[in-house]
Amino acid sequence: MIITIYLFLGFLFGSIDAALAASTEDAAKKEATVVVYGAGNVEHWQKINEAFEKKYPYLKVKLFRGNWEKVRNRVMTEGRAGSYFVDVLQIDGVNGWVLKEDGYLQSHKSAETEAFPEAFRDPSGMLPCCLDTLTNVIGFNTRLVKKQDAPKSYQDLLAPRWKDKLGMDADEGEWFAGLISVWGKEKTVDYFRTLMKQNPSMRRGHTLLANLTGAGEFSVAVNLFGYRVMEMKEKGETIDLVKADPLMVRPAHMALARRAPHPNAARLYIDFTLSVEGQQIMASLGRTVVRPGVKPKHPELTEGVKLHPIKPEMAKNYEEISKLYYSIVK
Known part of the structure; x- marks a missing residue:
């Protein structure tokens, strides 16, 4: 019945x-x-x-x-x-x-x-x-950096060897907000303040940043979109990526x-x-x-790691978070 x-x-x-x-x-x-x-x-x-x-x-x-x-x-x-x-x-x-x-x-x-x-x-x-x-990954030039020597985490980017060798998109407020949701505000702010002491070369646009990394303008890019790196690799360009934790999406x-x-x-x-x-x-x-x-x-972009989506509700305080980000990243 x-x-x-x-x-x-x-x-x-x-x-x-x-x-x-x-x-x-x-x-x-x-x-x-x-x-x-x-x-x-x-x-x-x-x-x-x-x-x-x-x-x-x-x-x-x-x-x-x-x-x-x-x-x-x-x-x-x-x-x-x-x-x-x-x-x-x-x-x-x-x-x-x-x-x-x-x-x-x-x-x-x-x-x-x-x-x-x-x-x-x-x-x-x-x-x-x-x-x-869009998966957020660390990118590196394979001619300038051997795979075994590439940074494996975001903390690795703070090592002395990467000072003056990093490239970074100047407009990373959304990624910053996403990291706050995982790391918390204090840890995220401390991280970016320390990262700025590495004197990264600032650019605008992730595609431009990826192209410059592949061309050897700098050794490592702090944050690229994974699909773009894979497109460049398929064309034989000298670029690769690292899926660092947390992997923001x-x-x-x-x-x-x-x-x-x-x-x-x-x-x-x-x-x-x-x-x-x-x-x-x-x-x-x-x-x-x-x-x-x-x-x-490109299953390697998402396999074997937890994905942390940047949720719409993170925008609730985005104006305040954006002001904080740009007070650090100048």
Whole structure:
């Protein structure tokens, strides 16, 4: 009797889910378009969008691409003018939190998010996670530093031998905030103050920093994105990485705009990017995905170490944390 009830309930809920999905698709057909704002490689966007349009041939994707701060500013500028063009936002946690708090997002509890590790889920559905992630790693030039001599931890970067030999992105406030969540404020502040005594060469942009490390501009980069190092290694460039603990990870969330003009097409798009099919596409492009069952192109970036996602709620005190960071890193 009990088994029969469970089977009936399973059939009932399955039928409801199927009906809802069909209803969403029917409504999306009338919308015809989905407008996406996001950051990242244009070729990667083309691949995911082409696959989406192949699956849903009655929908066309329109993309605005800029960094995450530009995405946030564009949404807020349009909102203040009473103009609402965007449907889906691919955005990091800090900028996503600002948009959520200011009322620019609405909940979409995609069933696909249930497949992701719990640490990456957002029960509210306001910032579904995640299209892909950026792993924070130490990078080093293999011509200047032998693998066995490379720093193995963040503490190793404070050794005398690395003084005047480090490169660093000047804008690491988000990583700083993430480390505070793991190390605590006092330890993180002490670490960065000591790190600054190493006189790192400051640059702006992780891609630039990776390129300069590969070119031998400096021996070691304090913080790079793992996927970029792996791309450079594949091309035979003289660069490698170290996964230091804690390994901070920056997820790219897929959020539904509160006043999306094409909300049903937007829901289909978000679900597709988080699905096995969408995640396999991202993985094939070398992006770091964390959905279990989808094999990343570079599993070494996430295997054998605990991942610490930079959560959106870390933005609660981000203005204060950012001021503290820039009082240290000058």
